[in-house]
Amino acid sequence: MTRDDSRLDEITRKLDDRTPLTLADGVWLYGYPDLCALGSLANRVRERLHGDRTYFNINFHINATNVCHADCKFCSFARLQPGMPQAYTMSIDQIRDKLIERRGQAVTEIHIVNGLHPDLPWEYYLDTLRVLKAERPEIHLKAYTAVEIHDFAIRYGRSYEQVLRELIDAGLGSLPGGGAEIFAERVRHKICRDKATGDQWLDVHRQAHRLGLRTNCTMLYGTIETLEERVDHMLRLRALQAETGGFQTFIPLSFHPDGNDLGKLPPPTGMDDLRTYAVARLMLDNVAHIKAYWVMLGIKTAQIAQSFGADDIDGTVQEEKIYHMAGADTPQALSRVDLVRLIREAGRRAIERDTLYNVLWEDDGGALAGVRLDASVPHWAAARRHLPIVESPEPLGPGGVA
């Protein structure tokens, strides 16, 4: 428990000079015992980029099928065969109904992620996008992880580029960041050997960025990986970002142990979560946003993560199958006011955004319909000045769309 302040000073200097941190720096930061000092460092970077803003957006998820021919050890969502208990596949009509159910609701984005179904036709995936677009043309479709894109390419005999072009024509707006897990081959071989490799995952995103799509990236932590492997994962993302500039947001995902083959691992812990957010903010200096996914992290830790580098809280997720089958200890949905409240209580300013971070609404501290929010605002936060944004994140690479 000795504190090595000179090393911390050195890293602080690097951050001030905008010198990228090394693998060794990242691992050292992970092991630094003073949680608040680590948080402060990450918070500096976060406030430099985003001031006191915390973003959210109103989206909903569609998981059209949970049938998956892969057998990832950490996954409690997928069922191997179509006929297995709890296995389901929605028809295109059912998918459309999911959106029709929300008529009149202010949804700006649909997040679509599926299992790797062995025998659905290619048209199914295109039609999914088409019916949703036909129903509400203004909605942004963030669909299909790189793992799915890779699987489509193999299954339907197309290149990544062809797959992506056809999906874009059908209405695809961006790619979610799922399926990255941990890039290191050792880990991938043990926990998810049946699906795209790390390089393939990165290739899909490279291709997407070239075609002008913005994408997100993730990391699954808390399984069998080492701290080096986590930081290495971040560095591989940083390298691709330096090349293309197409990543918008990094989302660390903590592993949930119930209901899957890795159930013997200890539960995720708050300390590890917050350290991961802070280290990610410090390592990924060229990715604009770090998102706290509260469905997994828990509302409380997600709120605290705003002081440890996170500037985005994944919003009012209305229906969430993937993590709830794994026993995440959080309610199914958080209302918009609850989310704004959570952000305010941490002394931040809530910004509602669309998928591409255009500002749709900004919290002016006033009352919100239906809730006596006035009483919930800690008065120190009310008195707090708005922090200026002193630096904008790396501009988009050549292929980026605004």
Place this chain on the structure above:
Amino acid sequence: MNSQTPALRVLGVSFLNARPLVAPLRTDPPLGPDGTALFTVDEALPSVCAQALADGRCDIALVPVATLLDHPEWEVVPDIAIACRGAVQTVVVAAERPLAELSRILLDDASRSSALLLRVLLAAQGLTPTLEVVPHGEGAARVGQGVGALVIGDAAFGLAERFSHSVDLGALWFHTTGLPMVFAVWAARPGCLRPEHLEALLAAKNLGLRRIEEYARQYAREHAGTTTSLPESDYATYLRRAIRYGLDAYEREGLVEYLSRASSLLQRPEGDDTAHVRFADAGYAPLRAAVATGTASPVSVGQILDRARRGERLGLREGLLLYDEADLLELGAVADLRRAALHPEGIVSYIVDRNVNYTNVCTARCKFCNFYTPPGGPNGYVLSREILAEKFRETEALGGIQILLQGGLNPELGLAWYEELFRWTKANFSLRLHALSPTEVIHLANLEDLTIREVLIRLRAAGMDSLPGGGAELLHDEIRNRISPFKNTTDEWLEVMRQAHMLGMKTTCTMVFGFQETGDHILTHFDRLRALQDESLLRDNGGCFTAFITWPFQADGTRLKLRDDTSAWRYLRLQALARLYLDNIPNIQVSWPTLGAEVGEVGLRFGANDFGSVMIEENVVSQAGAHFMLTAEQIEHHIRQAGFRPARRNMQYELLTDTPVAPSGAKA
């Protein structure tokens, strides 16, 4: 400050029992800070007083308590009442037959309140005589076969001897409920009472109580030769013994019981909140002083944190500034340093014990509590010896060393019940008893008419080892009045802890936040705990607070409809601030049962050095929506994740040597 405030118009009651409260306001008129009189004083019959206050013809009046049901807006002066515990002598049904045989009872139009009390008591016995209102003072003359008369006030003196079956309603109430009866309180138009008014009314009462003999003599002289005249000494005894002028926890329990019964008799809307009373509060004088005088040198948050880092004591204003402006991580970093300075071994302790709630019957009806059932209500329970034995055996089997025993304020359970329970526990189990919060101790002292000290001594002799710090919520009466007006006050809570410390006992202390309190309330809470701890440590007899625990209010299923910041973020800030301000309380415990293990773990880097307990059950919290459960292995895992070595302890925070301290296994 307002310099030119008009004197408040006070309307007192003309009865003898009101003299100690009212007469000193005339004879020694209290003056405000600017030297002008605070009050003008008049007197009237009780029912007139309430009407005048309602009509705005006076600002403060001595009103019958039942009128509070119609005027929830009135502010009630704390600590002052006209009440009794048992016979009162001046609210009497005069009759020649037992109550059950009366077909008609004549009521006195001077006080609707006593008439209501009579109706409540008749309802409790299932009696339904005809009730008829007659002019004040006329009833007694018309008592006859099957006809009784409710006689109140001075006219009732000596009545008991003249009728063969008089019933004293104070005594009957006490017999029915086991609680005192509160007849009248000072109530005020909202917004007019300031701290100096509250202090002046209290000072007048204290002066009046010293002059009881004088008032008795006066009164005897005034009434010499009338039919109701009694010897002067009887009046003095009446004022000294029968009437109680305080409004402490026991009187408040009686008050809410009465208001609840009265409101259901009057068929007011359902729910215990019909019985809410709004007490006025003068705030915490040291804080007022600190804020008033503290304009001198402006200090920055950074300077204050530097002082805290060096282990220097923080003042109230400094604490307030940190509360208002310090950043979460700055507070956390300094709190972590202070924690390391106080506990350099790098060990985080925890205990294996079980929370047993022996009864859920409670008279106090706190609004934030969804655990209790009022006396006589459905679902009330008292755990049997068999169930307790099973729970205790399970606890021992799981390696538990202690029972945290708490419950409601159940008027059926006397001191002997507890003594037997404790003796039986000690005879049959090797468990420590961390038992009874101050609230329960106060209740027992009242019930048995013993001092706090006597109760503690007897409980201790029977086997109580230490006292948990429950029932503190927020130690600021302004908040308590809002959320639990009928429960013990801040002073009463602290007094139990003081007495326990004087006996050399160890206790813990707590704070619950999320009641729309401000920094003033929080800092007052901290300051009062710290001041008492200073006092106790000076005594050097081992009696002191061992630990502080704070957690957010859990609103689910309670009657408290307010919403406040009860976030994990605020929790961490408050806990860190507590570590800095409570420099003399050695241990801080995280509250994972309310916040979850993840936040609990993080809390270890925000000033805490203890992970609390492997709670085998926790009714009070779990009914309000917290359902976290952890095993000892999980607790140790979280402690290691935070970078510490886990160790089991007892309530005294001594590490248990028979559980090996595992080597450091911190992953990161």
